Amino acid sequence: MNPVLIIGGGFAGLSAGVALADRGVKVTVIEQRRILGGRAYSVEDGTTGELIDNGQHALLGAFHETQKFLKTIGTDGLIRYQDRFRMVLAEPGGGRMTLKAAPLPAPFHLAAGVARCRGLSVVDRLHLLRAGFSIVTTRSLPDRMTIKDWLDSLHQPESLRLRWWYPLSISALNELPHRASAELFLRVLKQAYFGSVRDSSFGIMTVGLGDLYTEQSRKFIEARGGQVLCNTAGFQLTFTGCRINAVVLRNGGTIQADHMISAVPHHVLRKLLPQELMRKDAPFEALTHLTESPMVSIHLWFDRQVVDEEFIGLVDSPIQWVFDKSRLWKEGDTQAGALACITSGAYDLIDRSKEDLIALAQKELGRFFPDVQKAKLIHSRLIKERQATYSCTPEAEQWRPTQETPYENFFLAGDWTRTGLPATIEGAVTSGHGCAELVLRSM
Numbered sequence: 001m002n003p004v005l006i007i008g009g010g011f012a013g014l015s016a017g018v019a020l021a022d023r024g025v026k027v028t029v030i031e032q033r034r035i036l037g038g039r040a041y042s043v044e045d046g047t048t049g050e051l052i053d054n055g056q057h058a059l060l061g062a063f064h065e066t067q068k069f070l071k072t073i074g075t076d077g078l079i080r081y082q083d084r085f086r087m088v089l090a091e092p093g094g095g096r097m098t099l100k101a102a103p104l105p106a107p108f109h110l111a112a113g114v115a116r117c118r119g120l121s122v123v124d125r126l127h128l129l130r131a132g133f134s135i136v137t138t139r140s141l142p143d144r145m146t147i148k149d150w151l152d153s154l155h156q157p158e159s160l161r162l163r164w165w166y167p168l169s170i171s172a173l174n175e176l177p178h179r180a181s182a183e184l185f186l187r188v189l190k191q192a193y194f195g196s197v198r199d200s201s202f203g204i205m206t207v208g209l210g211d212l213y214t215e216q217s218r219k220f221i222e223a224r225g226g227q228v229l230c231n232t233a234g235f236q237l238t239f240t241g242c243r244i245n246a247v248v249l250r251n252g253g254t255i256q257a258d259h260m261i262s263a264v265p266h267h268v269l270r271k272l273l274p275q276e277l278m279r280k281d282a283p284f285e286a287l288t289h290l291t292e293s294p295m296v297s298i299h300l301w302f303d304r305q306v307v308d309e310e311f312i313g314l315v316d317s318p319i320q321w322v323f324d325k326s327r328l329w330k331e332g333d334t335q336a337g338a339l340a341c342i343t344s345g346a347y348d349l350i351d352r353s354k355e356d357l358i359a360l361a362q363k364e365l366g367r368f369f370p371d372v373q374k375a376k377l378i379h380s381r382l383i384k385e386r387q388a389t390y391s392c393t394p395e396a397e398q399w400r401p402t403q404e405t406p407y408e409n410f411f412l413a414g415d416w417t418r419t420g421l422p423a424t425i426e427g428a429v430t431s432g433h434g435c436a437e438l439v440l441r442s443m
C-alpha cells in the first residue's frame with residue numbers, strides 16, 4: 001500500500017509531493033502526460049530547437065509559498081526579482097509609461113512612484129492614489145462586485161484603467177474586468193503592494209518552466225524513496241464509507257493508498273469522482289459550477305531584437321504583455337528577437353486561426369515598436385490554453401472547495417481550490433502545501 005498517492009504533476013501536485021518527501025514521507029505522483037508541469041510546462045520547438053513555455057510565467061515577490069517550494073528543490077536562484085517594482089507600458093507609436101517605485105518603505109515606495117510617474121496625467125495620478133487609499137481602508141466589498149464595478153465606484157477614468165488597472169488585473173486574474181472578482185483582486189493588491197518592498201517586485205524566470213521545477217521536483221521526490229510516474233492516468237476514484245481507497249488507472253491497473261491528494265484541474269476531478277458522490281457531497285457538486293477562462297501565447301522569432309524591455313505591457317491592445325526571452329532567459333538559451341506575446345482572458349482570440357493570430361500579433365507589435373516594421377519574422381508558434389484557469393468571478397468563490405473533503409484521507413489541491421488567491425502558481429503551491437500539512441496531521 002502506498003502511504004500517499006498524488007494525482008497530477010503540476011505545481012500543486014509536485015509542491016505537495018516535495019513537502020511530504022521533505023518530511024520523510026514516501027509519495028507516489030502519477031501524471032497522465034508524458035511530461036510534468038500541467039498548465040505550466042516547457043516544450044521543445046521543433047524548428048528552432050529552443051525550449052518554449054506554454055505561456056511565459058511571471059511571479060511576484062509576494063509569492064512566499066512558491067519561493068519556499070523552489071528553495072526546497074534548490075531552484076529559487078533561477079528567479080530574478082526586480083530590486084523595486086517597475087512596470088513599463090508601451091503606447092502606440094513608441095511612447096512609454098514607466099511606473100517605478102521610489103527607494104522608500106512600502107507602501108510609500110509606490111505612492112511616491114505614482115506621484116512621480118510622468119506617463120500618467122496629474123488627474124490619473126490623483127485617482128490612482130485615491131484608489132490606493134481606498135484599498136488600505138476597505139475591509140470588505142459588496143457581494144458579487146466585479147473589478148469594473150469597483151473601478152466605477154471609485155470613478156477611475158478610462159485613461160487610467162487602460163494604463164494601470166486593466167494590464168494588472170487581467171493578468172493577475174486571467175479574467176476580464178467586467179467578470180472578475182474585485183474582492184480577489186484587492187487581496188492580491190494588498191499582499192503585493194502593502195506588504196514589503198520585495199513583495200511588489202516582479203520575479204522573472206531566467207529558464208524555462210521545465211528547468212525551474214519539474215525535473216528538480218522529480219529528483220527530490222525520488223531521492224527520498226518516492227516515485228513519479230508519467231504516462232499514468234487516473235480514471236476513477238473508489239471510496240468505501242468515509243475513506244478513499246484507490247484510483248483505477250486508464251490502463252486498467254489500480255493503485256491503493258492510505259492517503260490521496262487530487263491535484264488535477266476541477267473539470268478532470270469531476271470525471272474521476274463516482275457520480276453518486278458528485279450528487280451527494282456538496283463540495284463535489286460545487287465543481288459543476290466552476291467555469292474556465294482562456295489564454296493565448298504567440299511565440300515569435302524575429303531576425304533581430306525589436307523590443308527594448310525585458311517585458312512590457314501594451315496599452316489598449318489585444319496583445320497584453322510581450323516578453324523578450326533573449327533578455328530574460330540565460331544567455332544561449334534563446335536567440336535575439338525571440339518574443340512571447342501573452343493574452344489573458346482571451347475570449348476574443350481563442351477561436352481565431354493561427355494565421356490570423358500571428359498576423360494580428362505582428363500588426364500590434366508594429367504599432368508599438370517601430371523596429372518591428374524593419375525586422376523579418378522567421379518563425380512563429382501559437383499555444384492556445386482554452387482551460388487556462390478557472391474563471392475568477394465573484395460567484396465562483398462560493399464554489400471553490402477547501403483542501404479537506406468529506407473523506408478523511410482524501411484532499412484537494414489545485415489553483416482552483418479555496419486558497420483565497422486567484423488561479424496562479426502561488427495559489428497552486430499554497431494548496432499543495434496545505435494538503436501536505438493535512439496529510440501529515442492525519443498520519
Ligand SMILES: Cc1cc2nc3c(=O)[nH]c(=O)nc-3n(C[C@H](O)[C@H](O)[C@H](O)COP(=O)(O)OP(=O)(O)OC[C@H]3O[C@@H](n4cnc5c(N)ncnc54)[C@H](O)[C@@H]3O)c2cc1C
Pocket residue numbers: 007008009010011012013030031032033036037038039040054055056057058059232233234235263264265268295296297385388389413414415416423424425426427428
Ligand atoms: C498560458 C498560461 C500562463 C500563465 N501565467 C501565469 C503567470 O504568469 N503567473 C502565475 O502565477 N500563474 C500563471 N498561470 C497559471 C498557472 O500556470 C497555474 O495556476 C498553475 O500551473 C496550476 O497548477 P496546478 O498544479 O493547480 O494545475 P495543473 O498545472 O493543471 O496540474 C494538473 C496536472 O494533472 C494532470 N492530470 C490531469 N488529469 C489527470 C489524470 N486523469 N491522471 C493523472 N494526471 C492528470 C495534468 O496533466 C496536469 O499535469 C498561467 C497559466 C497559463 C495556462
